[in-house]
Amino acid sequence: MAESGLNRIAFFLLVALIAYAALSGAEVPAG
Amino acid sequence: MAERYSGRYSPGASASGATADPAAAAIRRVADRRIRRLTLFHLASLLFILSAFTGPRAGLVPDLAAFGLLGAAGWLTRHGLLAEAAYNERKVARRPAVPRKLFAAILTGAGLFLGGFIPGESLLVPLGFGIAGLVLHVLAFGPDPMRDKGMEGVDVYQQDRAARVVAEAEKQLDDMEAIAARLTDRDLAARIGAFVAAARRMCRTVEEDPRDLAAARRWLVVYVSGARDATVKFADLWAKSRDPRARADFESLLDDLQSNFAARTTALLEDNRTDLDVEISVLRDRLKRDGVLTGPTDT
Numbered sequence: 001m002a003e004s005g006l007n008r009i010a011f012f013l014l015v016a017l018i019a020y021a022a023l024s025g026a027e028v029p030a031g
Numbered sequence: 032m033a034e035r036y037s038g039r040y041s042p043g044a045s046a047s048g049a050t051a052d053p054a055a056a057a058i059r060r061v062a063d064r065r066i067r068r069l070t071l072f073h074l075a076s077l078l079f080i081l082s083a084f085t086g087p088r089a090g091l092v093p094d095l096a097a098f099g100l101l102g103a104a105g106w107l108t109r110h111g112l113l114a115e116a117a118y119n120e121r122k123v124a125r126r127p128a129v130p131r132k133l134f135a136a137i138l139t140g141a142g143l144f145l146g147g148f149i150p151g152e153s154l155l156v157p158l159g160f161g162i163a164g165l166v167l168h169v170l171a172f173g174p175d176p177m178r179d180k181g182m183e184g185v186d187v188y189q190q191d192r193a194a195r196v197v198a199e200a201e202k203q204l205d206d207m208e209a210i211a212a213r214l215t216d217r218d219l220a221a222r223i224g225a226f227v228a229a230a231r232r233m234c235r236t237v238e239e240d241p242r243d244l245a246a247a248r249r250w251l252v253v254y255v256s257g258a259r260d261a262t263v264k265f266a267d268l269w270a271k272s273r274d275p276r277a278r279a280d281f282e283s284l285l286d287d288l289q290s291n292f293a294a295r296t297t298a299l300l301e302d303n304r305t306d307l308d309v310e311i312s313v314l315r316d317r318l319k320r321d322g323v324l325t326g327p328t329d330t
Contacts, residue, residue: 003061003064003065006170007170007171007172007173008171010167010168010170010171011068011071011072011167011171011172013167013171014072014139014164014167014168014171015071015072015075016075017143017160017163017164017167018072018075018076018078018079018101018143018146018164019075019078021079021097021143021146021147021160022075022076022078022079022081022082022094022097022146023078023081023082024147025079025082025086025090025094025146025147025149
């Protein structure tokens with residue numbers, strides 16, 4: 001299957017979602 | 032040892048190694064690119080390790096579990112993409128036995144659910160993460176191939192047998208390519224590559240029409256393994272003695288094998304045409320007898 005723009009956008013959104021889910025649980029020290 | 036540089040456009044480059052079929056090569060390229068991009072996915076899931084050790088203590092276990100699940104999801108996605116590429120390259124293929132990308136999507140959802148989970152708080156947020164992860168994974172990588180293709184009128188039992196013979200032959204051919212890569216002699220490697228390509232064409236032909244197995248079995252089993260053994264022996268000898276006579280003998284053996292494999296593959300394809308001719312003439316006779324076709328229709 002060829003890769004469409006939707007595939008690519010969804011992939012980057014997925015990566016962003018993972019990063020957000022991980023970082024929202026981390027306690028970032030207040031600076 | 033040193034090896035002369037050679038790129039895609041160097042003389043003789045196309046004869047060795049590279050896949051003969053440009054469509055298959057394009058499919059591989061897309062799959063490779065998507066697999067490389069998975070690195071980002073793994074990097075993002077690494078952040079869960081950070082979160083596990085900097086967040087509240089209760090989040091440690093769920094965060095580590097999320098990291099593990101996402102790692103497994105990435106691995107499954109990789110294999111799902113490889114299986115899909117193998118499926119797309121072939122005209123005749125059965126669907127992969129395990130829908131790897133689908134399982135990967137579920138694992139991604141589960142991982143994000145656990146990763147977003149905070150003890151004592153509402154489950155709505157982690158559920159949202161999980162569902163969004165599942166949906167995005169499906170959108171990003173698509174569904175697995177779910178249907179057999181080109182299997183009409185093919186005996187599944189016979190196809191299994193053909194697939195086993197072809198898999199064994201491909202293993203031997205892989206060995207030959209590995210040996211060729213170690214020879215550090217471009218011409219020899221190209222010779223071996225050309226033979227391997229001819230043999231692989233026969234493999235594809237048999238895969239596409241397993242009825243050819245009977246005619247091709249001896250070639251794919253006996254001659255391919257013979258060629259591999261000869262290559263191993265020659266590589267040993269060549270490494271020690273650089274005997275030009277042995278080299279000439281080996282090259283002429285490869286030439287013979289290659290032209291015979293090519294001729295045999297053509298014959299197999301011709302067979303298919305004979306089958307078609309028979310099919311057509313039988314149907315024509317039938318139509319004529321039933322009075323559907325009238326007049327001189329023999330073309």
